[in-house]
Amino acid sequence: xxxxxxxxxxxxxxxxxxxxxxxxxxxxxxxxxxxxxxxxxxxxxxxxxxxxxxxxxxxxxxxxxxxxxxxxxxxxxxxxxxxxxxxxxxxxxxxxxxxxxxxxxxxxxxxxxxxxxxxxxxxxxxxxxxxxxxxxxxxxxxxxxxxxxxxxxxxxxxxxxxxxxxxxxxxxxxxxxxxxxxxxxxxxxxxxxxxxxxxxxxxxxxxxxxxxxxxxxxxxxxxxxxxxxxxxxxxxxxxxxxxxxxxxxxxxxxxxxxxxxxxxxxxxxxxxxxxxxxxxxxxxx
Numbered sequence: 051x052x053x054x055x056x057x058x059x060x061x062x063x064x065x066x067x068x069x070x071x072x073x074x075x076x077x078x079x080x081x082x083x084x085x086x087x088x089x090x091x092x093x094x095x096x097x098x099x100x101x102x103x104x105x106x107x108x109x110x111x112x113x114x115x116x117x118x119x120x121x122x123x124x125x126x127x128x129x130x131x132x133x134x135x136x137x138x139x140x141x142x143x144x145x146x147x148x149x150x151x152x153x154x155x156x157x158x159x160x161x162x163x164x165x166x167x168x169x170x171x172x173x174x175x176x177x178x179x180x181x182x183x184x185x186x187x188x189x190x191x192x193x194x195x196x197x198x199x200x201x202x203x204x205x206x207x208x209x210x211x212x213x214x215x216x217x218x219x220x221x222x223x224x225x226x227x228x229x230x231x232x233x234x235x236x237x238x239x240x241x242x243x244x245x246x247x248x249x250x251x252x253x254x255x256x257x258x259x260x261x262x263x264x265x266x267x268x269x270x271x272x273x274x275x276x277x278x279x280x281x282x283x284x285x286x287x288x289x290x291x292x293x294x295x296x297x298x299x300x301x302x303x304x305x306x307x308x309x310x311x312x313x314x315x316x317x318x319x320x321x322x323x324x325x326x327x328x329x330x331x332x333x334x335x
Contacts, residue, residue: 052076052104053324056126057112061306062317066110069317075325078103082122087129096129108136108328110281110320111144112302136331138280138324139301147301150187150212153277160276162269162296165214176203179213185220187212218290223297226262226270226284227308227316233267234319236260237311259312266294273299280327281320 054077055066063079070077078098086097096103111127127141146152150169157164168179183201199216200206206213221241227234242254262270266286273296274282283303287295305316 052106054078054080054106054109056080056109063112065317069321082126110138156276162273164296168213181215183216185214185216217287223287228270228274228282229323235312235314236262257307257311
């Protein structure tokens with residue numbers, strides 16, 4: 051069996067390749083920027099750097115497709131899909147990664163509780179928002195960056211707005227890690243200092259392992275399924291009244307922080323899942 055990892059270099063991606071190889075399986079770390087294609091006489095050969103690339107049974111599609119390797123990454127996964135390779139995740143999911151309004155639609159359709167959300171292209175429409183403070187997000191915001199808090203709506207810049215109600219207790223959230231239809235672990239994240247409302251570890255936040263109840267597990271699994279993600283990091287905030295809100299569902303989530311907080315071998319859990327998926331995928335072909 052051969053399971054490859056596609057994406058830019060990262061701690062998580064290297065760990066996945068190491069885990070796959072530790073089981074006696076084959077694995078390539080496939081950087082799409084180093085992949086070449088030769089179509090000759092209705093046959094295709096693929097090269098990784100200068101060596102012919104062995105087609106895998108499955109690929110784990112990790113991050114980076116919306117920025118550093120957007121075009122090259124999509125080319126590779128579309129080609130592999132046509133060759134019958136099992137993809138974790140599917141191309142159409144990766145193509146919509148950056149569309150926050152689309153996810154707002156998905157959450158509404160599947161009745162996933164989220165903060166009130168507005169996508170406005172005209173500043174005069176700010177009058178329909180009857181709450182403050184608000185969170186303003188850039189379409190490509192991640193790791194807590196390009197996300198801003200405004201206490202007064204009139205201070206918003208004159209451009210398109212993706213605005214959400216700021217939930218009380220926003221400085222504390224839970225990252226729930228979902229693989230398939232199971233929660234494999236969770237951590238509570240807390241903002242780095244007083245006055246900071248973002249709990250992201252990339253911004254210096256702290257994390258500790260937590261056990262989540264069935265209600266939280268079910269919400270995380272429902273949110274991941276609504277997005278059609280097989281592997282997801284679901285961020286959930288509980289307000290002061292005890293109501294839960296899904297803030298974001300992350301495809302190809304990082305898991306260094308979760309491993310450190312919980313001791314869970316996340317890479318091992320992912321590879322366990324992919325191995326099982328390959329076996330069922332092969333039978334269906």
